[in-house]
Amino acid sequence: MLYVRLCMLDFESELLDLIKLFFKDEEIVTSNDDFTQISAEKLLSGDLYIVEKTCSYRIGYAYGSGKTEYILPLSGGIPDRTQISERKTFKREIKRGIYSLLSKALGKKLPWGILTGIRPGKIVHELMGKSVPGYEIDKVLKDYYFLSAEKAELLYEVAAIEKSLLGSGSPDFVSIYIGIPFCLSRCLYCSFTSYSIHQYSGLVGKYIEALKYELASIGEMIRARGMKAQSIYIGGGTPTSLSAAYLKDLLASVEGYISLSRLHEYTLEAGRPDSIDAAKLDVIKNSAVDRISINPQTMNDETLKLIGRNHTSKDLTDAYRLARNMGFNNINMDVIVGLPGENVRMFEDTLKKIREMDPESMTVHTLALKRASRLKAERAEYSLVSELEAVEMINMARGYADLMGMHPYYLYRQKNMLGDLENTGYCKPGCESIYNVQIMEEKQSVIAAGAGAITKVVYPEENRIERAFNVKGVEEYIARIDEMIYRKKRLF
Ligand code: SF4
Secondary structure, eight states, rough: OEEEEOOTTTTHHHHHHHHHHHEEEEEEEOSSSOOOGGOSSSSEEEEEEETEEEEEEEEEEEEEEEEEEEEEEEEEEETTTTTTHHHHHHHHHHHHHHHHHHHHHHHHTTTTTTOOSSSSSHHHHHHTTTTTHHHHHHHHHISSOOHHHHHHHHHHHHHHHHHHHHHTTTTTTEEEEEEEOOEOOOTTTOOOOOEEEETTHHHHHHHHHHHHHHHHHHHHHHHTTTEEEEEEEEEEGGGSSSOOHHHHHHHHHHHHHHHHHHHEEEEEEEEEEGGHHHHHHHHHHHHOOOEEEEEEEEHHHHHHHHOOOOOOOOHHHHHHHHHHHTTOOOOEEEEEEOOOOOOHHHHHHHHHHHHHOSSEEEEEEEBBOTSSSHHHTGGGOOOOOOOHHHHOOOOOOHHHHHTOOOOOEEEOOOOTTTTGGEEEEEETTOOOOOHHHHHTTTTSSEESSSOOOEEEEEEEEGGGEEEEEESSSHHHHHHHHHHHHHHHHOOO
């Protein structure tokens, strides 16, 4: 057990996120009590000393018979809440101190150094915005943020591609997200807003009606404010869990309510092959959708069964071939590194089969143990790969992406990922999804419809984002649809 006391800093939770990465299997107890009274194996403490204008932070780690300490001189005392950039620096310095101390004491380095947030690319964009040359950015990532050489290189490569894609947009552009919160079954690792389409069959029609009503108001709002849709993304859940008739109704409404005159990209996540058939693909093909996902996650049948997906790898290949034969020419495939029971060889088998299919893009996720997932609750029942194997799989995926002529173009991180790794989107040149990049870099407002969808208004000059949340429950969403619309109108 590790006891942590961090001198009542109001960003303690962020520091704890970093500390947890060093003590993965350890129970962590936080307390503001005097540790001299506690007889624990491991104690981590942080104390702030202010003498006149000189401020320092003393971090101590005591373990067994050993003890190590790190003293950080912090000029100017603690910045208050109005001094945003000073506060950020102050927090970063303390994170650096904790990282240095623990890394030395435990002999462990983290691939992403002190970066614990979802969007590491933002740092590189900020430095690029100040015209800092590439070799200096690389140095900052490695020496200041403590990233490994591979992650620094990956991050820079991705940020450079994102920059070229983001630069082509107009300030009036927005992204549109449409959520379909239904799936055929629930995957073991899932924590999304997703309900069984079978159990909710009586509500699907009403849900589509409410969604169309919300889309009509979004269309009006976009027109009235002179905004233009740059991209549309229909996700979920599994949008193709809807019947062909509902899908047709929904896609026709999107085109009826939202002007597509400036649209760059329109994605529909077909998701699981057991939800795809020729009739649905025909509906999609006859709409403005120009990019779909067909997601294997793994091509191993045993694993597919274990994670609760009621389809085989053959179903996946059949759905993919069907889509190809019907003329879909921009298909993404998702895979997951470290699914329960899988090893490096099995993962390579998945990559080989994806290579044979030759999609335009591949998104490589690392398994994350999410709080709301069944996997988290039943963790003891499943065997997962070691951190080293997860790293090997991630590197292997990069190698296969390269063989398929793909490059990385967006990435993000989540809490509790195996090996503290990342999710990376790869694609062939020219097939980058602008929606994915905009979502990750938060440079553009997103107007979102559907249960659990989150609308974000971005104020780039003020470096500020405001959000409006749609309720997650299907019945609640239908009943409170006017309120969801009002929340958005108020925000814009
Ligand atoms: S298909 Fe996606 S949204 Fe549906 S249960 Fe599986 S992980 Fe969750």
